[in-house]
Amino acid sequence: PxxxxxxxxxxxxxxxxxxxxxxxxxxxxxxxxxxxxxxxxxxxxxxxxxxxxxxxxxxxxxxxxxxxxxxxxxxxxxxxxxxxxxxxxxxxxxxxxxxxxxxxxxxxxxxxxxxxxxxxxxxxxxxxxxxxxxxxxxxxxxxxxxxxxxxxxxxGQQGSATPPTVFVPTGPPLATGKPKYLGCAYSTAQAPNFGAYWNAVTPENGGKWGSVQPTNATTFNWGDLDAAYAQAKPATGAQSIFRMHTLIWGAQQPTWVKSLSSADQLAAIKAWMAAVAARYPSIDYIDVVNEPINTPPTGFTTISVPGTPAGTADPNGGGYINALGGTGTTGYDWIITSFQLARQYFPNARLMINEYSVENSATRAATYATIINLLKARNLLDGVGIQGHAFSTAGIPAATITANVATVAAPGVPLYVTEYDSDGPGDADQLAEYQRVFPLFWQNPSVQGVTLWGYRVGHWRTAQGRRLDVVAQPRHGRALGGVGVYQVGALGG
Incomplete structure (x- = not known):
């Protein structure tokens, strides 16, 4: 009505x-x-x-x-x-x-x-x-x-006038003393007690081009990215790993870039990289290109979702793939150009590529390996990201995940799980999925670090029952406690 x-x-x-x-x-x-x-x-x-x-x-x-x-x-x-x-x-x-x-x-x-x-x-x-x-x-x-x-x-009972005891973790981070890092996505929602659990920081959305320059080429919104960088690289105190996410992508890009000429798009990309490099001199890792298979910067959707078929114009989709060389002679010239520029602007950072759903698809894993080999041959690639989201691992046999990770690892470039999560309608369900999937990544000798894509209310999988975030109670949350016990006790390295 x-x-x-x-x-x-x-x-x-x-x-x-x-x-x-x-x-x-x-x-x-x-x-x-x-x-x-x-x-x-x-x-x-x-x-x-x-x-x-x-x-x-x-x-x-x-x-x-x-x-x-x-x-x-x-x-x-x-x-x-x-x-x-x-x-x-x-x-x-x-x-x-x-x-x-x-x-x-x-x-x-x-x-x-x-x-x-x-x-x-x-x-x-x-x-x-x-x-x-x-x-x-x-x-x-x-x-x-x-x-x-x-x-x-x-x-129907009266409450208490006495405030409840709030659990405050004291650290050290779960992966302290281990040869692999265990990090988390960083945002305002994820910030409380961050350093007590995690020794690597990735900005969740603050480092995406569309977040930093949403309106024009001269206005910058550095706030969220500054906060993430400061968490990893404080002026005083312990330093941790900072992963910049992300330079080039086909989503969450500035809408004003799409309408530029190819020459002006390339100039804008270079200015974007130069601005990041000047502001954050101690970046450890950079996702140079995010989701090159599933979300290239064509300006159109690549994967169909309900209500949005593949090929639909996306105002946030970049539309600058040709400014970077398009497919060219290799089929992936735009990716090579992106890494060449990144090597120029970030000579001391480790350059990474990042993709989702390679762990559950042999075809996509093989395509990813082809791209990895092209970059490796040109000395442009230092790390390979496998996102590890729940929608890529739930219901997938362990043998399938392991085989596809092996395909991605075959070129010999170190792997990193960059956006891990496991869902569950309840604590026990999520804990069981962590126990099933997490070791497949963490125990793999090719994987050098794992980043969780949020652990508190406000992360992007809250609606799917990711209950890892229940850390205000002394029990931490069963899945988080499970990761801690597994990480520190069972692995031994």
């Missing part, structure tokens, strides 16, 4: 039929937080929002200022009995989970608490429908400033 200021996707429920009204009698005056036990349907982010009144009393179903939207609930929430329920969490879709709505803000909206005055303990409270795949079980008003666990809320 639609109405002024309302409707699905609008700012209010739209009609009175889409509003639930409750009369709530409180035990005492005070300020309260709103908690909800919800279950998000199979459509995930299309099933995960509702409206709630931003104060007590009857509200207009068509007045947006009467309502606050709770949205993007599909990948947050709490399910474990001992979890303290706040405005985050990592529970996925299809499970009943608790959330402190008063501590959760969608779109930077103001946080809403509810004040009950003395002499007016009975109040009217309203909820409004937005998307039709979200189930409600319970709503609870809990004293603001108190801490409620899942068990407290399930049982």
């Amino acid at each position: 639609t109405s002024p200021g309302g409707g699905v996707g609008g700012s209010a429920p739209a009609t009175a039929a889409r509003v639930l009204t409750y009369s709530v009698t409180f035990p005492a005056a005070g300020t309260y937080d709103l908690y909800a036990r919800i279950r998000v349907g199979a459509n995930g982010p299309n099933d995960d929002s509702f409206f709630y009144a931003n104060g007590f009393g009857s509200k207009s179903p068509t007045t947006g200022t009467d309502w606050t939207q709770a949205n993007n609930l599909y990948n947050i929430g709490y399910t474990a009995s001992a979890d303290i329920v706040a405005g985050a969490g990592s529970a996925a879709t299809g499970v009943w989970k608790w959330l402190n709505i008063s501590q959760y803000s969608f779109g930077s909206a103001a946080l809403v608490t509810f004040t009950v005055p003395a002499g007016a303990l009975t109040q009217t409270f309203q909820l409004g429908a937005r998307e039709d795949g979200l189930d409600f079980d319970k709503f609870v008003f809990g004293r603001h400033g108190y801490y409620f666990s899942v068990a407290n809320l399930d049982a």
